[in-house]
Amino acid sequence: MQNQQSRKGPKxxxxxxxxxxxxxxxxxxxxxxxxxxxxxxVSTDSLRSAENAFMNPSLYVAIKYCLCMDTTLEELFPDLFEQARTELNLINM
Incomplete structure (x- = not known):
């Protein structure tokens, strides 16, 4: 029997x-x-998912968000910058 979650995708x-x-x-x-x-x-679902940090847009789409909202990648996606800083700090230890 197939798992219902796999047919519908992850919740x-x-x-x-x-x-x-x-x-x-x-x-x-x-x-x-x-x-x-x-x-x-982009679709409204894609924007909503990016806004709520459920997914990360491609770099191209992230740049379009920045241009549309007249801001920086770091302001829109601070969680990604924090993750990258953390990973770099672990590598450089």
Missing amino acids: MLITDNTKRPGFKKRRNSIGSQSEVALKVR
Whole structure:
């Protein structure tokens, strides 16, 4: 019998989006999720997943988010920068 989860894909746990508060703040300042998704040419689901740190967009899409929201990658994705810093510190120890 096939696992139901494998047919539908992994379930995402809903948590607060404290990992990317800058993303939500900037996005709210220019429009709704659907409005910004349309400007960036991604689906609303993709934008929502990036905003809530459920997934990481490609570098190209992340740059488009930055240009659309007039900000930096680090402001929109601080969790990725923290992860990279942590990994580099572990390597350089």
